[in-house]
């Protein structure tokens with residue numbers, strides 16, 4: 266009997282593509298052409314969606330200066346929203362999911378932007394909802410520091426309620442386009458919302474037509490208790506990190522229980538786990554590639570700068586040859602806790618040399634071997650699929666091809682991922698199995 270198929274998505278940063286390695290194109294410009302080409306590759310491989318990460322600052326967390334951040338191209342990045350639009354124009358089935366922060370976008374503008382892109386993308390738009398984690402980002406918006414972690418989720422809960430009400434301010438059949446009566450939209454089917462919350466207020470209605478999907482697909486990555494509760498309330502898909510099958514299972518079981526408690530069917534949300542597979546023609550070549558990447562002298566500083574950026578903890582001050590001290594953050598708490606669990610009993614250098622920023626390890630080998638390992642992970646942990654990321658965060662065409670034209674066909678031969686899209690709209694494909 267064929268295995269139950271699972272979903273695939275790609276986690277992307279709109280940063281420079283590989284410019285230091287042999288296989289990159291040198292990150293010549295910011296036209297987005299590299300990523301648009303990649304969107305076509307992902308659609309050829311029948312991915313559900315591509316998520317475009319975002320941050321709104323250049324970080325000084327590592328060593329108290331912008332040097333490492335800029336040197337390694339950690340945070341120089343461009344706005345993911347226009348890129349998502351261009352990607353949608355180059356594809357016809359792939360979901361496009363840029364990140365937008367509830368801490369900085371006014372809700373009315375965000376609701377309007379999402380509705381507009383869901384039309385431009387013909388029902389394939391999704392929003393990766395983040396609350397942001399960096400005081401340095403807050404300082405770009407006139408604040409001294411960000412709200413406290415759990416308060417950000419309390420505000421985001423109200424924010425998303427408001428945005429959903431704005432999308433619903435147009436009934437599905439409000440647009441009549443009746444040539445006889447000369448009526449474009451029936452005013453009795455478009456309503457003010459008169460939203461008055463603790464943090465936000467908005468009259469409505471939205472002055473854009475209801476999104477093609479009603480509500481664009483909502484994506485989230487809450488890892489802390491408050492974040493999980495938020496994700497369980499709203500998300501159609503969750504992107505998560507875990508270190509081992511038992512953690513994957515515990516995370517997904519928790520989300521499913523929270524969804525049921527909120528009156529949602531747990532199958533309405535697809536939980537995808539972050540992985541960074543390394544494939545090559547032979548097992549030896551794949552492991553050699555992994556060793557080569559992780560021993561790059563630039564790599565450790567690059568990863569530490571990246572980790573500093575997302576946690577706002579200065580990783581430059583830690584002894585690489587000692588265990589990670591106990592650390593806490595007001596930023597990406599869930600990520601830090603996962604990393605700390607992985608680092609337990611090892612030095613920081615050993616942890617980084619083994620897995621970089623981590624995810625679920627040991628997906629290294631031929632496409633056939635990695636496909637089997639992914640099947641086994643899903644079997645053991647339960648889950649809805651995987652979110653693929655480059656192991657070194659230096660993305661080039663070769664890596665994309667190895668996945669889209671090497672690993673995915675091996676998965677498809679096993680009946681593990683789709684070979685064609687059943688629907689035109691993003692959510693329909695996501696919920697198809």
Ligand SMILES: Cc1cc2nc3c(=O)[nH]c(=O)nc-3n(C[C@H](O)[C@H](O)[C@H](O)COP(=O)(O)O)c2cc1C
Nearest residue numbers: 318319364395397486487488489492504597598599
């Ligand atoms: C795969 C993945 C992608 C994420 N992308 C972003 C992002 O683009 N921007 C951002 O500010 N936070 C991003 N986050 C952070 C989450 O929004 C969230 O803050 C994090 O998972 C920690 O959970 P917590 O906030 O509940 O502690 C991402 C997290 C994960 C796991």
